[in-house]
Amino acid sequence: xxxxxxxxxxxxxxxxxxxxxxxxxxxxxxxxxxxxxxxxxxxxxxxxxxxxxxxxxxxxxxxxxxxxxxxxxxxxxxxxxxxxxxxxxxxxxxxxxxxxxxxxxxxxxxxxxxxxxxxxxxxxxxxxxxxxxxxxxxxxxxxxxxxxxxxxxxxxxxxxxxxxxxxxxxxxxxxxxxxxxxxxxxxxxxxxxxxxxxxxxxxxxxxxxxxxxxxxxxxxxxxxxxxxxxxxxxxxxxxxxxxxxx
Amino acid sequence: xxxxxxxxxxxxxxxxxxxxxxxxxxxxxxxxxxxxxxxxxxxxxxxxxxxxxxxxxxxxxxxxxxxxxxxxxxxxxxxxxxxxxxxxxxxxxxxxxxxxxxxxxxxxxxxxxxxxxxxxxxxxxxxxxxxxxxxxxxxxxxxxxxxxxxxxxxxxxxxxxxxxxxxxxxxxxxxxxxxxxxxxxxxxxxxxxxxxxxxxxxxxxxxxxxxxxxxxxxxxxxxxxxxxxxxxxxxxxxxxxxxxxx
Numbered sequence: 001x002x003x004x005x006x007x008x009x010x011x012x013x014x015x016x017x018x019x020x021x022x023x024x025x026x027x028x029x030x031x032x033x034x035x036x037x038x039x040x041x042x043x044x045x046x047x048x049x050x051x052x053x054x055x056x057x058x059x060x061x062x063x064x065x066x067x068x069x070x071x072x073x074x075x076x077x078x079x080x081x082x083x084x085x086x087x088x089x090x091x092x093x094x095x096x097x098x099x100x101x102x103x104x105x106x107x108x109x110x111x112x113x114x115x116x117x118x119x120x121x122x123x124x125x126x127x128x129x130x131x132x133x134x135x136x137x138x139x140x141x142x143x144x145x146x147x148x149x150x151x152x153x154x155x156x157x158x159x160x161x162x163x164x165x166x167x168x169x170x171x172x173x174x175x176x177x178x179x180x181x182x183x184x185x186x187x188x189x190x191x192x193x194x195x196x197x198x199x200x201x202x203x204x205x206x207x208x209x210x211x212x213x214x215x216x217x218x219x220x221x222x223x224x225x226x227x228x229x230x231x232x233x234x235x236x237x238x239x240x241x242x243x244x245x246x
Numbered sequence: 247x248x249x250x251x252x253x254x255x256x257x258x259x260x261x262x263x264x265x266x267x268x269x270x271x272x273x274x275x276x277x278x279x280x281x282x283x284x285x286x287x288x289x290x291x292x293x294x295x296x297x298x299x300x301x302x303x304x305x306x307x308x309x310x311x312x313x314x315x316x317x318x319x320x321x322x323x324x325x326x327x328x329x330x331x332x333x334x335x336x337x338x339x340x341x342x343x344x345x346x347x348x349x350x351x352x353x354x355x356x357x358x359x360x361x362x363x364x365x366x367x368x369x370x371x372x373x374x375x376x377x378x379x380x381x382x383x384x385x386x387x388x389x390x391x392x393x394x395x396x397x398x399x400x401x402x403x404x405x406x407x408x409x410x411x412x413x414x415x416x417x418x419x420x421x422x423x424x425x426x427x428x429x430x431x432x433x434x435x436x437x438x439x440x441x442x443x444x445x446x447x448x449x450x451x452x453x454x455x456x457x458x459x460x461x462x463x464x465x466x467x468x469x470x471x472x473x474x475x476x477x478x479x480x481x482x483x484x485x486x487x488x489x490x491x492x
Contacts, residue, residue: 037397083301108266147400149401153401161307
């Protein structure tokens with residue numbers, strides 16, 4: 001499959017879209033980010049509106065909504081796209097159409113996330129406090145819309161190759177990791193975040209058994225090092241072996 | 247409230263986004279389009295993919311999903327925006343922040359609609375058959391994503407000033423309108439569409455009582471002329487007085 005180059009920016013039909021805000025997030029790195037929002041509710045982020053959008057009037061009434069849609073750009077993804085992608089949900093070897101997936105490698109690189117709104121800070125410009133997000137630090141946001149449950153909650157929708165949330169993997173912390181955590185002010189929330197992120201098993205789809213390799217995932221200001229272990233029944237669990245400040 | 251001009255397209259932070267497809271729709275005109283998708287399930291549309299996106303591979307597997315997200319541009323809305331808007335749901339006189347609304351008058355003019363996928367036609371390029379949409383004919387589409395009910399159905403979300411679907415208005419057809427309908431091949435689906443669109447009461451928010459004025463709403467290739475009547479209890483209903491080919 002030959003990747004296609006992005007359409008030329010001089011295309012007469014193109015729209016110039018400007019970020020209205022930027023994300024400050026617990027996820028400094030792509031590796032480890034849950035593949036959908038809501039899977040790691042302990043994840044915290046701030047959406048900081050940029051001038052001239054940072055007028056408190058622009059979010060008046062938003063506090064009455066519990067959930068928001070964010071439309072954003074996968075700014076670290078390459079601009080090339082191809083008609084077929086390999087979703088991790090299919091083990092990384094079956095191909096589906098790019099528009100039948102939520103892949104980041106797509107035309108226009110647009111992302112869409114449903115996030116929970118925890119608070120609105122208008123002391124100095126506008127910042128929205130979010131949880132359960134799946135957004136890389138620095139992500140440019142193009143739009144914010146309130147969630148309308150009577151129009152947008154379709155629990156009975158058919159969902160092809162992704163019919164349910166992915167299974168969760170058991171996660172354990174070794175003594176050294178527990179010790180490091182205990183010395184932090186954000187021990188409880190960081191522990192929850194690490195547990196929820198690793199429960200998604202962020203390893204590449206083709207490595208899902210136990211193996212000797214140590215992986216690292218960046219969360220907030222730490223590198224969380226973990227490995228996969230098998231129990232007597234051959235089931236895999238992940239163990240945090242070390243938490244290192246970066 | 248002074249409307250803001252759009253950010254300059256030469257802004258170094260802007261993203262150039264190109265339509266991947268275009269909508270052919272039952273709604274040739276803005277007036278009368280339901281304010282959310284799903285309110286008029288009889289509405290039919292085709293999303294025709296544009297080159298180079300019109301490769302059948304790009305939608306492989308999409309048929310297994312019943313619902314899709316479409317990200318699009320409100321291409322007929324002015325590029326000016328303002329921090330406050332007046333949602334029709336609040337009678338058109340209370341103001342809320344633009345990001346607390348789904349107003350079309352917003353920065354970047356991005357729209358988001360959940361639509362039902364009825365079929366995929368790959369005989370000549372790619373066209374998706376949609377229902378229940380709220381999209382103006384000619385709307386440029388920037389992205390298609392499958393709907394994930396386990397991540398995106400949040401029936402218990404709080405929804406501020408729009409907590410439930412708007413109430414429906416009774417709709418009647420006069421004899422002349424019924425006669426015109428009976429002569430059309432698409433009589434059943436056009437009748438359903440007219441009923442569902444008028445049940446939303448598309449008149450401006452400040453005119454919700456009975457009045458003598460005749461309104462016209464364009465659907466498919468006809469102009470549907472209707473008026474508001476009051477019954478003995480003072481409740482308003484809408485009556486289709488004439489259906490005229492355009």
